Each structure stands twice: as C-alpha cells, then as structure tokens.
Amino acid sequence: MSNYHFVQPLDVLMIRGNKSFGGDGQHGEAVMPPWPSLFAGAFRSVLLGKDAGQLASFAHGGDRLAGKLGTVLGSRDEPGSFAINWLSLAILGAEADTPQAIVPLPADLVAFDAPRVETLVSLQPTAASAGCMTSGELPLVAHLRIARQAKPETGRWLDTAGLAAHLRGELPARTLSSTALFKRETRLGIALDGNSRTATDGALYTSEAIALGQAVGFLVGCEGDDGQLPKSGHLRLGGDGKGASYRAMAFTAPLVAPHEIATSRRFRVILATPGLFADGWLPEGVTRRGSGEYRLQGDGFSARLACAAVPRFDTISGWDLARQQPKSAERVAPAGSVYWFDDFAGDVRKLAEWLASGLWGDNPDRQRRAEGFNRAWLGLWRNAD
Incomplete structure (x- = not known):
C-alpha cells in the first residue's frame, strides 16, 4: 500500500x-x-x-x-x-488536499511553438525506411513526423490528466512550462x-x-x-x-485498463524514475536472443521489445550520510525513457504486478531499490491518427 x-x-x-x-x-x-x-x-x-x-x-x-x-x-x-x-x-489545487502530479514530458512526446506545427506530437514506431541509418537492432524506429522543420521546446511538463491520457495512448490536451x-x-x-x-x-x-x-x-x-x-x-x-x-x-496514481493489452498484445513501458540496469539502456528482464531479437521474459508473461526511445545516459551518485562518503557514480537510463513491446503472451495482471514492483529482476542492489529507482508506468500502444 x-x-x-x-x-x-x-x-x-x-x-x-x-x-x-x-x-x-x-x-x-x-x-x-x-x-x-x-x-x-x-x-x-x-x-x-x-x-x-x-x-x-x-x-x-x-x-x-x-x-x-x-x-x-x-x-x-x-x-x-x-x-x-x-x-x-x-501543485495543490483549490482544495488543499488535492495534489496535482506534474511530470516531465516522456521521450515519446515532443512539444513545439511554431507556425503550422502541432503544439504536441507523439513519436510513432515504424519500420526503418530504405537507406535510413539506425544505431540499434530493434525492428522499429521511433519517428517524429511534423508538417515542417521546427525546433522542439524544452522544459515542458504534464499534469495528472495529461499523464493519464498519455498512458491511455491519447495525446494530452496541454502541457505546462517550467x-x-x-x-x-x-x-x-x-x-x-x-x-x-x-x-x-x-x-x-x-x-x-x-x-x-x-x-x-x-x-x-x-x-x-x-x-x-x-x-x-x-x-x-x-x-x-x-x-x-x-x-x-490522498492521491490515486493513473493506471490503464489491462484488458486492452490482452487484446492488442502490445504495450509501452515508461520510466517514471531513472533506470539502473545491468545492460545499460536495456531494462531488467529483457535479453537478446541469438536471432538478434530482444525478448522480455517474466513470471507468466513474455513480449518482444520492438522499439525504444532512450535519451542520453544520466549519471547518479549521492552522499552516504551513514558512512560519510560519496556513493558510487552509476550510469542510468533517464526518467521518461520509453520502450514499446509487441507479441505479448501471458497474464496481463502479472505484467502489471511486475511493473508495479519496479524493474529490478535479479539485480541485487537493495539500496537503490529502496531509494525509488527503476520505477515505471504501463501504457497502451496506439497508433496516432
């Protein structure tokens, strides 16, 4: 609880x-x-x-x-x-006991402030076109499609309603500025x-x-x-x-109905906090098969990693007050990183339970687990219009 x-x-x-x-x-x-x-x-x-x-x-x-x-x-x-x-x-609302959660834009959303360009655009996983250079082995690439070239805006955030819409696979109605x-x-x-x-x-x-x-x-x-x-x-x-x-x-975290994942057999995983993974950008539980395919294998479920949007690595460290010494510096996948999975099989409830407990797998780092790293949200994967 x-x-x-x-x-x-x-x-x-x-x-x-x-x-x-x-x-x-x-x-x-x-x-x-x-x-x-x-x-x-x-x-x-x-x-x-x-x-x-x-x-x-x-x-x-x-x-x-x-x-x-x-x-x-x-x-x-x-x-x-x-x-x-x-x-x-x-942000506290008009009623003092109703907090509005505010989170940075995930990596699959891009904000703009330019003529003839939508104010918010979602990245769409598509097959790499002929001659397109990619830096990985995943079958799909997260593409940004806009009417004209424009510079993205930085420092944009989603409120609770916007995050809930994004997890449902919908485009949020608005963003907030830093x-x-x-x-x-x-x-x-x-x-x-x-x-x-x-x-x-x-x-x-x-x-x-x-x-x-x-x-x-x-x-x-x-x-x-x-x-x-x-x-x-x-x-x-x-x-x-x-x-x-x-x-x-009192606060209720936004969740998605799992039955749609069972029907569509695909979903997204969005890092809510930085991800400390043994294989760098690759979440715990995902392994590379001999055929070059990346598979998520959990207790009672499996899926294929089809696409990923992971910004440049961050580095976390800190100060250990009990020992009066610095903590080890470690590379992490940034919060907001997005992973698209398809070919899902198994029990969706077990998938949701696995995500709710944090993406840790067999990682033995109990301290970082208690500190709140590797937390993630489960989202639907829908194609934009």
Whole structure:
C-alpha cells in the first residue's frame, strides 16, 4: 500500500548533481527533477530521528534495529521494507488536499511553438525506411513526423490528466512550462579552509538554487513504513540542509485498463524514475536472443521489445550520510525513457504486478531499490491518427 506526501520547501532548494564543485570559479548546477534518493534519505532520517539511541546505532553500523522500526529500515547495509515508489512535482489545487502530479514530458512526446506545427506530437514506431541509418537492432524506429522543420521546446511538463491520457495512448490536451513551476537562481559562495574553518582567499564559486512557485511542491509515494512515519512533520532536504514540511495526502496514481493489452498484445513501458540496469539502456528482464531479437521474459508473461526511445545516459551518485562518503557514480537510463513491446503472451495482471514492483529482476542492489529507482508506468500502444 502506498502513502503519499506533499513536500513543500520552506526556502530555496540546493539540489546538487553528481559533479563536484567549490573550487575557484566553479559552478554547481541543480538537478531538476531531483533523484528519488533525495527523499528516501530525508524520510529515513525522519524515521530514525524518533529514537536517538537507534539513530546512533544505525549510524555506527550496528545490528539491525529493534522492533517495527528495524523491520521498516533494516540496517545500514541491508534496507528494510521502506521504499519510495512515486516522485513527481505537484501543485495543490483549490482544495488543499488535492495534489496535482506534474511530470516531465516522456521521450515519446515532443512539444513545439511554431507556425503550422502541432503544439504536441507523439513519436510513432515504424519500420526503418530504405537507406535510413539506425544505431540499434530493434525492428522499429521511433519517428517524429511534423508538417515542417521546427525546433522542439524544452522544459515542458504534464499534469495528472495529461499523464493519464498519455498512458491511455491519447495525446494530452496541454502541457505546462517550467517557468510556471520553478525558477533557477544563482547563489554566490566562497570555499572554506577545512582546518581553520575560515574563508579561503579568492575561492569564489556559484551554485544553482531552485525556487518553487506558490503551491508547488513534491509528491512523494512511500511504501512499507508500517505506520511508523508520522502523517506530517519537517524534513532536511538537499544541500545545506534546507527545511521542508510534509503532510500526508490522498492521491490515486493513473493506471490503464489491462484488458486492452490482452487484446492488442502490445504495450509501452515508461520510466517514471531513472533506470539502473545491468545492460545499460536495456531494462531488467529483457535479453537478446541469438536471432538478434530482444525478448522480455517474466513470471507468466513474455513480449518482444520492438522499439525504444532512450535519451542520453544520466549519471547518479549521492552522499552516504551513514558512512560519510560519496556513493558510487552509476550510469542510468533517464526518467521518461520509453520502450514499446509487441507479441505479448501471458497474464496481463502479472505484467502489471511486475511493473508495479519496479524493474529490478535479479539485480541485487537493495539500496537503490529502496531509494525509488527503476520505477515505471504501463501504457497502451496506439497508433496516432
């Protein structure tokens, strides 16, 4: 069962990426939207902060915590049942308890602001034309077809209704602009001498801060907290320990009816959070056959990977507070990557259950699983008009 929380920063946020900075003249860019691990750490800290003794034991790598808290959080090396399963921006509606989820455009949608071009166009998987150069072995290529050449718009987002329409295979009615949701601000800083804790001469640097708009925050879905997480409270969030408040809210994630997949025998998988896969861009459970075909094989279902739209790799890292050391940097398929599957056979309900638990397969990385990576949405695959 998922519990959703609306997280609203009390100040700007310093959402740092994987690039170190702080030296003379360097600039630190903010990651937006942030990685789910940011909120996993913040909420785990809230749970640990309930008991100072258990907090000290956890930080020093002691045995598994006692009682329900131990079941929820586990140990420093082996996480418990608590995990992040949803992360998006959100806007509070006219009623204070109705959050509107806001997600970036998936890779199979392109926005335009140009004459004689639709404002939103979906990529369509088609067979590669004669002489067309492709970089992979998949049978279909995601094509963008528009009336004339135009430059795509960046920084566009979908609301809950738009995401639901997209998962149904329909074109969303509208998109939102980043400028209506948040602003990037530049902050000036100066490096400190680690020994004297005084300013270092000439070591100026700049960093980006994220200032969210009015009534804009984050919608975070949690599972496995066993009632241990308070319904409301405060978090330390991001770089410099900026404050944020949170409170539980009712939210229903958009889903598609599985019976249409059983009829059409095809579907899409859209990454909701970055995908940490053993084979790079290829989701767990998909393997290459000797004939050059890529097949998804799960417990009670199978399908062929026919097409993919995967933007350039991202790199995730982070800071391990318990060990006081950086986490390993790892390449990920970006959130919003889209995979088209056909030739489906088996039980659609098992396919939906597999997706709901995250695209992990036999991947042993329990920490990243608990942090909310590899989450995905199931969508219908319909041809556009």
